[in-house]
Amino acid sequence: MTAPPEVLPATGAGSLAWLLFAIPAVSALVLFLAGKRANAWGHVLGVASVLASFVLGVVIFVQTLGVAPDQRTTELSLYSWISSGTLDVDFGLRIDPLSLTFVLLITGVGSLIHIYSVGYMAPHAGAEPSSDSSRRRFFAQLNLFVAAMLVLVLGNNFVLLYLGWEGVGLASYLLIGFYQDRPSAATAAKKAFLMNRVGDVGLALAIFVLWLNLGTLQYTEVFARVGELSGGTILAITLLLLLGACGKSGQFPLQSWLPDAMEGPTPVSALIHAATMVTAGVYLIARTNPIYDLTPTGRVVVALIGVVTLLIGAVIGCAYDDIKKVLAYSTVSQIGYMILAVGLGPAGYALGIFHLLTHGFFKAGLFLGAGSVMHAMNDDVNMRNFGGLGRRMPITFVTFGCGYLALIGFPFLSGYFSKDAIIEAAFGQEGWQGWVYGLAATLAAGLTAFYMTRLMIMTFFGEERWRNLKAPDGEDYHPHESPPVMTGPMIVLAIGSVFAGFVLSAVGLNQWLAPSLGELQESPAGVLPHALVPWLVLACSALGVLVAYLVVGRRPTPVQRPEPVSFPVRAARRDLYANAFNETVIERPGIWLTRALVFLDNRGVDGLVNGLAAGLGGGSARLRRLQTGFVRSYALSMLGGSVFVVAALLAVRFA
């Protein structure tokens, strides 16, 4: 292991790094507070602020490129948050290759998606005036998200990380529930929020444990001194961090919120729930790599979570008919690859980030393409109602096709470079790990090819099934190509999908990231020869495409979902019973707890009878009489509590 690079104070453009997140934050604030006055120019401000951040990010990036690799890790101290004897936390920004990579991804893809949203969220002709307000609100929240995400990746300590972490969670919650008139959107937002909170508790606990043991939360000091801790403590920290990562990144067992999150507007799905926020878990593990380096057991757990998730995502993706949900499960699966990669330790950190970047391009492009299709198809998402759209919307078809080929790992497109590298590294592990990781990743690559081909065929090829159908809103379908403001970003992302993998590996992303993540260690021979792996993956993917063609492409697709179906399909359609599991294990007990507490609190013992009377009779006077009756039950519950406290104290003493 190489010694951590020296941390220098930020200079030049680096000293303006705080503007990166301040600009979108101020823009969000202005849009929130300005109200209707900003309706006319709100979206312009929203786009401009992110573009400005992007330009500044590029300037800092170029400046950093100009210095020697061992001087690329800089910190910009903002101010001292707490400096009392025992606790010292400085707020500052860490500008290093890893955070800059994320800055460029967030602001770059973010700018494109902001531009796209101008068209996507534009009020339809004849829409009520409130949709102008809703577009402004949308941009305010999107800016808020970008600001929070930048804080997350730029912070130089765990407190700022946590601030960004909560901030992106808040923005994501708001944006999933953006279509407030849909109850399903509200439910999905709630679900996302709750499952994320489970992860947040893990992250918070990890931070507490670190602070308790090391008395500091600065990355530099934590990473320098984490070796002093006992193995058990380090393992606990890594597992708690992993729990946080699982919540935010939709990893097993907290994966089921992510597909539901597609209730939000499609640009949100592209930016937050595909390209950036959901990769925060990968960032977290990559950032804390000095801690993970110390615990092989912790890394095995990370890798196994990744393996389980990438399989789950790929299997369920085969069963859905909702175009956005298929892409969502594909995201779950692809993030599983990234988590697997960072779980491999020094042999995989950089590969995980590599795949994260290429995935950011092609998955954002795929979502924007899906949004374009929905735009054309009256916001319908059911692929069984599509078909033959390739001829109607050629730009969407071609750009979507590029993303598709990149995702399934078509040779020399983005996914080929990044995903194959992960699978190679997986096979490069020794013993059972190599076989389990490698075979699972290869199998999932085949499944990926299958479900994506199925999606392509059902959407863009075959019979034009929509001709004989009515849209959910009762209109006929009139598929048409989207306006240039939407296709422009799609074209840029498609170019990225095609070339990003080649370019990034040619310019040496791994060496660029080395100051943050350590040198990428080439895995030794492992269980399979390196030369064999690409052929195996290619064969598996080709098989997936072929099977999809035989099963879906050669027969007409029924508009109604076939029922009944075999058990595996049934299970996959029901998210492999993840929701049923959550309902039984978390939701029901939660509801029972609430009900029981409400009952005890409001009714007490004798309140039960009165409550029935009030329920039957109603009327405010009666309710007030009922409430005076409550004093007795209040006193009773106090007495109960007191008896408990006295009895328990005496019991503890004399037991």
Add this chain to the structure above:
Amino acid sequence: MNALAQVAPLTAPPIDYAAIAPLLVVLGGACVSVLFEAFLPRHQRWPAQVALSVLVVAVAGIALGVYAGSAPVAGIVTLASALTVDGPTLFLWGTLLVLGFGSLLLIADRSVEPGGAFIASAVERASVAAAPGTTTGPTGVDPEHVDRSYGAPGEAPTMQTEVFPFVLFALGGMMAFVAANDLLTMFVALEVLSLPLYLVCGLARRRRLLSQEAAVKYFLLGAFASAFFLYGLALLYGYAGSVKLVAIATAAVGTPKSDALLFGGLALLVVGLLFKGSVGPFHTWTPDVYQGAPTPITAFMAACTKVAAFGALLRVLHVAFGSTHWEWRGVMWVVAIASMAIGAVLGLTQTDLKRMIAYSSVAHAGFLLLGVMAITREGVSSTLFYLLAYGFTTLGVFGVISLVRTADGEATHLSQWAGLAKRSPILAGVMTFLLLGLAGIPLTSGFTAKFAVFSAALGDGMAPLVVIALVFSAVAAFFYLRVIVLMYFSETPEDGPTVTVPGAFTTVAVTLGVVVTLLLGVAPTLVLGWAGAGGLTG
């Protein structure tokens, strides 16, 4: 001569006037305030009382500042060892004074509710306001004249200015409560702070029945809790032969008497204190009283009573029972978990904003217990910090609540807050920030406070409890967020409430709440230093 010599000469105990000057100023000011009430003509009372109250708090604050500058770090015991003035006492006094100042501003405001929020007319005269929907009350009084008939005809409605001496007495009682060095002083202080509070709860101008009902409930249950406290005191006296906290601590380590007295006494004493701090399951009064009491009084109770109750609990547990914490800690764990669970879970189902904040205060009481249970220096300082932070945030929240009104008074039903941000973005922004503070998001005081308390608890070996607390704070965040979503993303109801432009007093109070919530979030160093300046003396 011999007979005279046998009687020991009565020497007055030495009193460190400088140390207890803040307390004396507040109590003395309260007495003057009563005289004002008796001798000033009605129309002069409001300005005189407001000026006096602000002056009293300011002078007490200056006296505190002057003394704190030169106070011995170890603290002193004075007034025949009835009061302890040490680091935590000074911090708590300061907290009480600034929070009391903020509450007094809210109380003094007459612009939001014409004539102020306080009145003491009979129920019948105001029953129209209490039962919205009916056009005339039982006595057939015209609703136009119901609430405003106090004062001379033709004049602007006036306010029940008795509220000022009441609040000053309560504030004095709270200050004595947190400084009490023996249980008897503590009990007297408890009553001094409680009795005025019972009264002012019933003074709401609007919804009089609800308000008076709250007052009666608070009184009945408060009396019940005081009885527990007193019985606990008696048992402890039986055990230690003294009511001094230090004597109890000494007796606990070296007396042959039965521990049943000690722990029975502790349990009953703590129940009395937990009641005041609205810790579950002794919280039952909280939602009703928070909802029924006039909102400025609710703010005062939520901020100051919490400070006083936890300040006293801190002193009792740390000074008198620090050495026996292994015995009582398990029980307090259960109480803390119950409080967090009740607050966080029941908060989710509330439809009234004031009740929701009441349950939030129950949950916060549970978090605070974590700090109290940590018998370390960090436990003390983090609890003190938490009290200050929570007090200001909740003060601001109630200040904002008092501004959103319909013709019937405050619009506290959640549905009435829907879409508020569209009409009043600044108010909604302020409320959002304060709610994020209550939820404990970084860069607000709530995060710093929770961070301090949880790490103190973790440092004293309470890791499982910290995990539970984190889970419940995650759950509790949900209902704060629900209000935010409601304000920004819901359609405005047809007959929505209006947002009153606040007068100077309320503006200052809310601004104070927001600024402190922000400052303690972004630059907490100074206050953390004050909170940790000295340990409890005993």
